[in-house]
Amino acid sequence: MTKSAFLAELSGRLTALPQSEIEKSVAYYSEIIDDRIEEGLDEEAAVNGLESPAVIAGRILQETPISVLVKERIRPKKTAGAWSVVLIVLGFPVWFPLLMAAFAVTLSVYIVVWSVVLVFFSVVFALGLAAVAAFAATPFLFSEGTHMGLAALGAAFFCAGACIFAFFASRAVTRGVIGATARIGRKIKSKLIRGGRSNEERN
Structure with missing residues (x-):
């Protein structure tokens, strides 16, 4: 693959990014290829020694904040005709409330x-506090009667065990939520990336 073909494919796969970011990435890899050529490699060998444009573009897009992709996705294109602007303005009372509702x-x-x-961890905190309070009260309750002391000690162990169980359950729930949030974010980013490519192909 030649340098121009490599850079053209890379640029074409980064259409979801702002033009300035595309130019920055293309310039970066152009410089890398030039450096490899200066080291004695021919152009094709210098290009083939790099990762494929698809792999490079995929990594760049995944590392790009989703806010950048969203801004580029909704940014009006310079090639938009007058009718497009009219439709956007006339449709504002419809699409804007729907967007805000979503x-x-x-x-x-x-x-x-x-x-x-938060509720899960609040339960953990409450159970832990109850266990500490029950353990602290146990000696005093033993002085009031053995049965009261044993009841307090049993309650303390129960709360401590429940606290440990609730902690691990809360940690599992938190990991699940974080994982689900990350997956949703990746799906949204993938849709934005595919949407940017589709728009570029239509243009």
Whole structure:
């Protein structure tokens, strides 16, 4: 593969990025190829020694913050015609409330999910506090009667065991939520990347 073909393919796979970022990446790999040629390699060998444009572009896109992809996705293109602008303006009363509603629903679900995690850890804290209080009260309750002391000691062990169980359950739930959030983020990013490529192909 020649240098120009390599850079053209790389540029074509980065269409989900802002133009400035595309140019920066292309310039970076162009310089790498030039350096390898200066070291004595011919152009084809210098290019073949690199990863494929698909692999490089995939890594760049995955490392790009999703906010950058979203901004580029919704940014009006310079090639948009007058009718496109008119449709956007006229459709504003429809698409903007829908967009805000979708954002509100997504945010609400996110808050609810993390509220569940917070509740789990609140239970852990409450059980731990109850266990400490029960252990601290046990000597005093033994002075009031053996049965009361044993009851307090049993309650302390029960709360301590429940606290440990709840802690591991809370940690598992937290990991699950973090994993699900990461997967959703990757899916959204993938859709934005594919959407950017589709728009470029249509143009």
